[in-house]
Amino acid sequence: MPRVLRFALLSLSVLAVGLIALIYALTWHPAAREPAPLACQAEAPQLQPGQALKVMTWNLQYLAGKRYVFRDDLPDGEGRDERPTADDLAYSLDEVVRVIREEQPDIVNLQELHDGARATDYQDQLALLQERLADLYPCASQAFYWKAAFVPDPQVLGSVGLKLATLSRFGIQSAERLQLPQGASDPVSRQFDKKRALLVSYLPIRGGGRLAVINTHLDTLADAPEILRRQVAMTHGLLDQLQRENLPWVLAGDFSQLPPGQYDGLAQHQRQRFARDSELKALWDRFPMIPSLEEASGDQRAQWFTHFPNDPRAKGPDRTLDYVFHSPSLTRIEAKVRQGDTLRISDHLPLTARFFLPSTP
Template sequence: MPKILLRVLLWVVGLGLGLTALIYALTYHPRDLQEESISCTPDAPVLKAGQNLKVLNWNIQYLAGKGYVFFYDLLDGSGPDTRPSKEAMATTLQEVVRVIKAENPDVVLLQEVDTHSKRTDFQDQEKLLAEQLGYACSSSAYYWKAAFVPHPKILGAVGMKVVTFSRFKIDQAYRHQLPLIPADPVTQAFNFRRAILEVVLPIEGKDGLHIMNTHLDAFAQGTDAMEKQVLKTRAVLEGAGKNVLIGGDFNLLPDHAARDRLPTQLQAYYNPTSELNIILQQYSSTPSLQEVKDQPETWFTHYPNDPLARGPDRTIDYFFYGSGVKVGAHHVRREDTLKVSDHLPLVAEFEVQ
């Protein structure tokens, strides 16, 4: 081989290795199962058997508010906005705090909480919320994290978490990695790494309560990623036993009728048969399938930023729970939350049997 070709080959190989090392250094590489840190005050009370537990589940859209159509809000990626203003984030923070304090839940499950993202001025939104809400315990897990994303609408650092606050003691916390959307290695490296955050609340005199928090993918059209993520979610639930409860933004409709109600353009986000059936075969849900069939509008939890949506138009946020947990009163808080996020908070009371 001529020396010049050898030099070119070595240069190309070196460049490739360098780019691979750079991409790896910029992106997040969690293990399939890893412990997460817990913050708890020394006097955090321990949950008692038979005690009611009020839980609020809410995707807070990184405190952006409802005044935007972000680029990803449209199926073709053409939304005009890339970030919220400082004023919008400050206002939305106070509104999120107001709603949570008004509901006064024992446990809060939040999705889309930004930490050190360029688009939100590198705020630590978990810390901002913790300081104002004053819960005894908390834990969180990243599901999008990179020092720099080369997407033309981002071009900077990203950090997004699920966050769980609890009035009661948490003694264990784990992050479970969910299957990724199929893509080329570079795209996948910078993309979301969806996950389940599991925390365990000890209960006096019996097995603890496993509370999970998740946010499944939203842009998996044409792949089997949603099915795989739901299968993994069911497996994680099964591994926790009967005292288990999960809440989150599942980005899945409850049934075919819910899909039919959407404009044709928006139906493309969902498969005709909902992947949630995989969980519903074994676990109860709130809202239940019967509730969403009888009174669908009562249980709408998503108000898309897409201009086609004139108000909340679908249910994609849920609780699922095991046989050791009984559900009580539950509702979607709608009347004063329509301008806070593109999701509405879902609130329910539970009791460990």
């Protein structure tokens, strides 16, 4: 082999190795199962057997508000806006704090919080919320599901950081992050993709036992049908395990899927991200769900809509994407979606549910 060719091949090999090392250094590589960051800033009470417990789930859309149409807000991916203003971020933060203070849930599962993202001025949005809510929620757990020092997408061109967070009025004993199956993109793109997860927080119950609180934000069907199926299957497996261990649990988050009967109610251009038969059937056939199938599919289903698309053609909330599943040992008291005064805060609306815990641990 000519010397010049050998040198060229060696140079290309060095460049390839360097590029791989650079991509690895810029991106994030969580373990399949690892402890999740957990902090209790003050002494927190323990849950009591038989007590009432109020849970809220809310996708905050990184505090962007409703004055934008981002790329993923339109089915064709042609949204015109790239980032919210600082004023809108501040307004949404104020409004989220207002609603949480008025609702006073015991546990708050939040999705789409930014931390270190260029698009929101590198805010740690969980820390901003904690500063304003420290008197209510001494404990919090968190888990990233998108993180990179630089993403070379023309509409990003900078750092990203997206996380789940669980705020709790009661003590959290431990928390862990469970990696969900990831999309089958090419090996390079996969490094920069979201890495969705289950955030599982364990709250001790006085007298023995624990309550498992699970937070998640699943992929959409349009992104990866088979991956969504596997994510639901893994979630189902965790719930079965908790049932076998006789641990009460609550699973609350953004599942990106429709209940029966809502598919046909969407405009044609909005249907492509969904299937008429949801993958969530595997969960609602096995476990209690809020809203129930009757609530989400009946004549009053509009009061259970939790998503108000940023698509300018949408005039109000038009679908249910957020749910609370719970173990059969928890007794539902009441539930609702807070709609009227939350329509400008996020493209999702807060869903709350109250339960009685089992009377014996």
